[in-house]
Amino acid sequence: MSGEPSRKKVLLTTIFRPFSVPDKYNTEGAERFLDYFSNRLTRESGLFSLHDNHPTVALYVLANNIEAHTTILETPSLEEYKAELEKGYDVLGITFLTLHFPKLVHMIALARKIAPQTRIVIGGFGTALYDLEDLDVAGISQKEGVSFLREFLDEVPDRPIEHPLLTFDVRLRLAVQAPQLGAKRCGIIVNGFGCPHACEFCSTSAYFGKRHVPFITTGDDLYDLMVRYDRELGVRDFIIYEEDFFLYRKQIDRFIERTRIDGAPFSYACYSTIFALSKYPLEELVKSGLSHVWIGVESEQSPFRKSTGRSVEELFAELNAHGVTTTGSIIAGLDFHKKDNLHQEFEHLASLFPSTVQISNLIAGPGTPLRARLESENRLIEGVDLKDSHLYSDTIAHPEFGRGELRELIFEGYEYIYQTLGPGLSRFLRTWFQGFETLRDSEDPRLRQRTEILRRRIQGVRPIFARTTGLLPNDGVRAEIRAALDRMEELLGPLDAAQTAYAEVVRQAFEEETARLEREGPHVYEPNLRRTEVRDGLFRPPPQPASGASPVVGLTA
Amino acid sequence: MQDLLDRIVGLFASIQKIPVEQVDPKADIFETYGVNSIRAVKLLSTLEVELDIEFPEEEMREIRTLEDVRDLSRRLLASQDPVTKSA
Numbered sequence: 001m002s003g004e005p006s007r008k009k010v011l012l013t014t015i016f017r018p019f020s021v022p023d024k025y026n027t028e029g030a031e032r033f034l035d036y037f038s039n040r041l042t043r044e045s046g047l048f049s050l051h052d053n054h055p056t057v058a059l060y061v062l063a064n065n066i067e068a069h070t071t072i073l074e075t076p077s078l079e080e081y082k083a084e085l086e087k088g089y090d091v092l093g094i095t096f097l098t099l100h101f102p103k104l105v106h107m108i109a110l111a112r113k114i115a116p117q118t119r120i121v122i123g124g125f126g127t128a129l130y131d132l133e134d135l136d137v138a139g140i141s142q143k144e145g146v147s148f149l150r151e152f153l154d155e156v157p158d159r160p161i162e163h164p165l166l167t168f169d170v171r172l173r174l175a176v177q178a179p180q181l182g183a184k185r186c187g188i189i190v191n192g193f194g195c196p197h198a199c200e201f202c203s204t205s206a207y208f209g210k211r212h213v214p215f216i217t218t219g220d221d222l223y224d225l226m227v228r229y230d231r232e233l234g235v236r237d238f239i240i241y242e243e244d245f246f247l248y249r250k251q252i253d254r255f256i257e258r259t260r261i262d263g264a265p266f267s268y269a270c271y272s273t274i275f276a277l278s279k280y281p282l283e284e285l286v287k288s289g290l291s292h293v294w295i296g297v298e299s300e301q302s303p304f305r306k307s308t309g310r311s312v313e314e315l316f317a318e319l320n321a322h323g324v325t326t327t328g329s330i331i332a333g334l335d336f337h338k339k340d341n342l343h344q345e346f347e348h349l350a351s352l353f354p355s356t357v358q359i360s361n362l363i364a365g366p367g368t369p370l371r372a373r374l375e376s377e378n379r380l381i382e383g384v385d386l387k388d389s390h391l392y393s394d395t396i397a398h399p400e401f402g403r404g405e406l407r408e409l410i411f412e413g414y415e416y417i418y419q420t421l422g423p424g425l426s427r428f429l430r431t432w433f434q435g436f437e438t439l440r441d442s443e444d445p446r447l448r449q450r451t452e453i454l455r456r457r458i459q460g461v462r463p464i465f466a467r468t469t470g471l472l473p474n475d476g477v478r479a480e481i482r483a484a485l486d487r488m489e490e491l492l493g494p495l496d497a498a499q500t501a502y503a504e505v506v507r508q509a510f511e512e513e514t515a516r517l518e519r520e521g522p523h524v525y526e527p528n529l530r531r532t533e534v535r536d537g538l539f540r541p542p543p544q545p546a547s548g549a550s551p552v553v554g555l556t557a
Numbered sequence: 558m559q560d561l562l563d564r565i566v567g568l569f570a571s572i573q574k575i576p577v578e579q580v581d582p583k584a585d586i587f588e589t590y591g592v593n594s595i596r597a598v599k600l601l602s603t604l605e606v607e608l609d610i611e612f613p614e615e616e617m618r619e620i621r622t623l624e625d626v627r628d629l630s631r632r633l634l635a636s637q638d639p640v641t642k643s644a
Contacts, residue, residue: 024614105598109606134572134595386594 008090008153010066011118012059013073015096015103016081020524025103027388031526033099034075038173038525040391041327041356041424044414047471047510048423048464051173051525055166057188057241058095058124058145063534064164065146067155074530081107084531085114091153095124098365098389108135121152128207128366144193144213161215163190163225165233172425172464176525178509187235189225189268191216195243197273197306199298200373201331203365204243212248219254226266237291238268244306246276246285259288265449267291278309286322286439287446291453292355293319294327299334300348316352323435323454325428328354332410333362338400339409346413355431356424359413360391361406362398422477429461430484437491455492462488463495463503468510562627568603569623572596582623601626610634 019031032039037050056074063070068091073084085092092111096104104122111120122132123141132140141148150157171183192215194208216222222240229235246252259266269292277285277293297312298304319326330349332342349357364371364380374380379397389395392407401409421427436454439447465481472478489495495503516523562582570577573590586592592600597620601612604626610633620626 024612024617102598102602105595105602106605109599109602112603113606129595131593131595134593135599136572 008068009088010063010068010070010091010093010153011073011084011089012062012070012093012095013081013084013107014056014059014075015094015100016078016107017075017529018077018526019075020526025100025106025387027385030099030387031524033097033390034527035525037170037356040358042173044418045423045425046473047172047174047468047513048425049173050170050425051176052168052170053527054168055188055530056095057166057190059093060164060166060532060534061161061190062093062145062149063532065161066149066153068153070534072530072532072534074532075527076529076531078110080529080531082110082114085111085118089115089118091121092118093121093123093149096122096126097124098126098129099387101126101129101386105135108137121149123148125203125207128203130366142207144208144215163216165229167233167235168239173525174509174513177513177523180505181509184237185235186269187226187229187233187238189216189222189238189240191222191240191242191245192248193243196247197244197275197304198369199304199306200370201362201364201368203363203368206365206367206369212243214248214251217251219251219256219258222251222255223258223262226268227262227264230264230266236264236266238266240268240270243271244273244276245270246272246280249279252280256284256288260446263446263449265289265453267453269293271296273306274309274312274315275306276309277315282318282322282324283444283447286324286450287444290324292325292327294329297328297349297352298331300345301336313352316354320353320431320434321438323432323439323450325355325431326352327356327358328352329358329360331360331362332413333396333398333401333406337398342409342413343416346416349413350417350420353421353427353431355427357414357417358391359410359417361393361410362396363389363391363393364396419473419477422472422481425461426465426472426477426481426484429458429465430481432457432461433484433488458488459492459499462492463499464506466495466499466503467507471510471514561630562623564607565600565604565623565626565630568607569600572600572603580623582627584623585621586623587621604630608634610637 019026019034022028035051036054037052042049059072059074063072071084073081076084092115094104094107104126108120111118119138121139121141122135122137123145127140127142139148139152146161147157166188167185168188169183169185172181175181175183193204193213194211195202195205196210196212198205198210216225226238229238266289268289270290271294274295277295296306298307316326316328328349330345332345364374371380374396381395381397384393384395392410394404394407398406432454436451436458439451439454442448442451462485465485469478469482472481566580566582567577569586570580573592573596581589584590586597601617605611608630610630612629612633616629620629
């Protein structure tokens with residue numbers, strides 16, 4: 001073991017593209033699995049669907065915390081991957097998901113031929129698969145990856161971890177082709193891994209041994225990281241990765257205190273549970289910058305501990321009233337589901353007015369208690385194609401549903417939500433406006449500060465709907481959104497010149513895309529190669545233009 | 558084409574960590590040697606890289622023996638453009 005810089009050369013890579021070509025590596029539409037929004041949260045929203053360009057966070061965290069010189073490849077083609085291997089690396093690390101396993105094996109075979117001296121390690125959630133030792137690789141990271149890689153490279157394993165500054169942009173899906181529509185930049189914060197709730201189905205919890213593994217340990221460190229993002233990149237909006245962010249009371253209490261003392265206008269999105277959210281007065285969280293929260297509702301009759309506490313209906317209503325947008329996720333195929341009560345689940349989810357939703361199939365991931373139970377009940381479907389292992393996969397035999405039936409019902413559920421509530425982006429807008437109406441007369445200056453942020457967001461997104469309501473799914477949704485727009489005009493005034501111009505840009509882009517769709521069909525969003533070199537264990541994001549010609553309105557506020 | 562079968566048998570033996578002499582190319586690799594899906598994918602992926610061929614998915618599913626692997630590989634090699642093949 002040596003504390004001296006190893007200066008080894010490390011290549012960290014994702015699996016290879018393409019993703020959009022149905023073949024032995026990809027199912028139809030597999031490229032959508034790279035995008036939270038168009039595959040999950042706003043998958044049904046047509047031209048109003050959102051899109052993000054998320055980096056492969058783990059690779060940057062690793063590169064930022066080892067002494068070796070590191071090259072990161074994201075979504076290389078096979079040719080790009082081969083060319084990189086030929087440059088000669090001491091270590092190759094490949095991260096993968098279960099559905100990408102066949103690609104992983106091919107990449108390993110290529111590495112052994114092109115660079116036989118390179119030692120191969122693998123990581124990512126795909127490593128929960130069984131029998132991976134049969135791949136004969138030099139290392140399999142099945143725990144927190146930084147300490148694993150440091151040990152593998154003979155570096156000091158327990159020196160402090162430095163969080164890299166990483167950003168991504170959220171935009172209309174259409175804005176990938178039409179960058180003039182703008183985008184919203186967000187900073188990424190990894191607060192911790194694993195979850196002690198240990199729900200039966202939870203792969204993350206099983207992966208980390210039902211334990212919480214903190215990455216950022218104190219409220220001060222969390223707040224100071226936000227300050228760093230603001231100072232170095234001008235980013236004040238964040239997504240915080242942590243399975244149940246509000247569960248860790250000591251850290252959260254201090255974080256809330258810092259936001260009160262320092263008062264910076266940060267906003268953050270996070271994941272939490274009814275259980276943890278029930279422990280706090282919501283206004284305190286709003287004042288600390290809570291702007292979006294993903295809650296695993298799972299079911300109207302959720303049997304899980306994390307769902308105990310306040311009533312879910314009351315909680316969502318209060319979040320909406322404070323302008324906090326939400327993702328509500330449910331699972332189809334729980335033991336008590338039947339055809340009739342599954343639709344009731346969709347209706348219940350819609351009644352919460354979540355800004356976005358996820359409806360997934362029950363998955364029994366490797367290592368989970370659910371898998372052990374279903375195995376003993378002989379309910380695991382054998383011979384499931386690994387490349388078809390994802391949120392909507394049929395991997396469990398259910399007495400009430402035939403093979404493939406749940407998948408179809410899930411897509412019907414998404415469609416039901418869209419037809420009932422309208423596109424996710426319109427729900428964001430309406431929730432922000434609801435919060436604006438609730439909080440604008442507050443006597444608390446920090447709540448009024450939140451109101452100002454909500455006002456900016458409303459003013460940015462209003463124009464997107466100003467001339468496009470004809471494209472909404474039905475008369476009911478159209479009427480509700482028009483009524484909301486009218487009310488916004490009453491309170492905030494008519495669109496100004498910049499908003500009006502932007503509304504016209506959006507209308508034109510939607511019109512052109514509608515015509516193009518008729519001619520050519522859906523656009524395929526195949527990612528490009530992202531290649532990043534990290535020297536001396538210090539990643540700094542390259543200067544990036546603010547998402548094309550960023551307008552003053554749109555998804556930018 | 559005995560060389561090709563020898564290569565396949567040798568590769569299979571190294572993946573299974575058994576002596577080459579114990580490998581029966583006519584045996585069902587799943588039933589006789591307890592090959593799991595990972596080892597099967599590893600064998601075929603390695604051959605793809607070594608021989609510069611691509612096994613079609615449907616035909617991969619039909620493979621039961623190493624002779625099946627040899628026959629499929631031979632067919633794919635024969636169907637390749639000779640110029641490409643020699644490159």
